[in-house]
Amino acid sequence: MSFPSSAIFHLLCTDDLACERDLRVLYSGLNFTVKAGELWHIKGRNGAGKTTLLRQLAGLHPVDTGKVLYPRHATKVIYIGHKLGLKEQLTADENLSWLAGLDGSSTQQQRYAALEKVGLRGYEENTVAQLSAGQKRRVALARLHLCKGNIWLLDEPFTSIDQQGIVDEQDWLNQHTLAGGAVLMTSHQEISLPQVKILDLSQYAPL
């Protein structure tokens, strides 16, 4: 497959991607490209396959038909799904430490800074079990500030977050895309940013 010259900005492409669950086809013939600086809002009804699509793009769900391609070698993906991936018995700081340690390392200073950015200053040494649902999600999101990822795959990142938090989050998304990264996310909430592009999964569902 040959890429056009502007492909240096292509971070992610899909080629005829399809997904089946049990005997139902969720979507098929999905062809789209994500370029640097884009924010894709994946829309669809409940059960349309939004979460499954994100998981296929991340590499967690097997791809039986079609392809998911990351043209650039150094593309790093951060996936934050429904389940946050945090261990309840560890503190916020410890959780970030091992999450960052999966692909690199981090200093305590960096982790504390990330936690402060998500508004959890003072909670770094609390175990996750002691935090509220919204605070837990913020810990998970702190990873976005800690690890350097080009592509953010976020599944319902506004869940449990308060009004101000949602505004802050949209600001981070904005800054990330302006810096040359890309975001693909699902949300039932509207995102009030100019660079939002919509991917409507119902277009790819069987009739």
Added chain:
Amino acid sequence: MTQSIWRMPRWFHQMGSPKWFYDFGGILQPWFAVAAFVLLTWGVVWGLAYAPADYQQGNSFRIMYVHVPAAILSQSIFLGMAVAGAIGLIWKMKLAFMVARSCIAIGATFTIIALLTGAIWGKPTWGAYWVWDARLTSTLVLLFLYAGVMALNQAISERQVAGKATAILAIVGTINIPIIKYSVEWWNTLHQSSSFTLTSKPSMPADMYLPLLLTVLGSYCLFALVVLMRTRTQILQTQSGTSWLAQHRDITGA
């Protein structure tokens, strides 16, 4: 992996098509049915009623005509199931998973028959219905392996995931079967004083050997028949949305 490492030859690719399997299998089905019926009836009747009595065991050895085919099939079906699963995993062929799934119940049935007939054979030979001899014990472990595959298949609700999981389990089980057999045999020689085995295959005269051949072949035909039927049923269940099936004469009645 989204791309298979080994390239499929064209005829192999064609065999993986559900439509081809459905049609070709439909043609073969009645032949296997007839063959199974003829071979099994002929073999069983000849063996149980007409073959000469063994000088050592008298008439009780006749159960061998049912036990030996069952034992052979129970093991080869498990191997076949693992092979089908491996094909499905390597080449991402859905049909292979369907074939593997069709093997489970029939394989387990043959294993149970082997166990029961082994016990029946054991009674007049050793005076007990169950002895912990190498063959019976490994057959019992094989039954547990089948039960595990069956349970896993039913426990996972998503069909595709179930197919892949049972394929992995079948492959791991198959690799372990020789190890299990060896260890049980070895354990048996350590503890068992009796030297009589169920598998003594001395040179048998033709009229003892032939009915056995018939029942083995007939059992394989029966297995093929069951797999064809079950796989074609699965094709009907899973391909109901496709156009080739909607227009098929089996559905439209044309």
Added chain:
Amino acid sequence: MIKFMLAIVRRDILLVARQPAEMINPLVFFVLVVALFPLGVSPEASLLSEVAAGVIWVAAMLATLLSLELLFKLDHDDGSLEQLLLAPYPSWTLVLAKVFVHWLVSGLPLILISPLIATMLFLPTHAVPALMLSLLLGTPTLSLLGAIGAALVTGVRGGGMLLTLLILPLYVPVIIFGSSSVAAAAQGMAVDGYIALLAAMFVFALMITPWAAGSALKL
């Protein structure tokens, strides 16, 4: 890659340290099962010493099974398994790391307490080294083989019982050679052959398990 595996090992040990019950349970179970035997059968020394090898081995196997279910389940439930799978390292590395911690927590204590158990069942003292050696080779094999089952039933309802059913046939050879080695030692016979076979099984499990469990986790 080593750093990755060490990170997982460190994390899992930290988790066990926060919840020590996870470590105590298999051990207590092991002792209980063995203690129930004289109570359920007979406290006669002659009878117990004859079955000691087998009873200890079966009890060790049951204790290992008890803790296997949680091997991947906890990480699956809170989503951390996903993150581990997303790391740029092959899945067999994470399987190996987690199985190592599992063995440290459930297998090693059994080995250390086995001399005590041996006296409870009147196993002759000269058989104890063989017992410990066989357990040293056998318990990691049990952990490894069990990981395949644990990976297959991750996310499945009723996983515990199913797990037992799936793994038991695979455990048969290990049990046979494990307990036979101890029984042979008790009778004063050489155990080299058995130990060699146990070692071979351990190496074999080490080769196929990480691949099989890794593939199963990605389903």
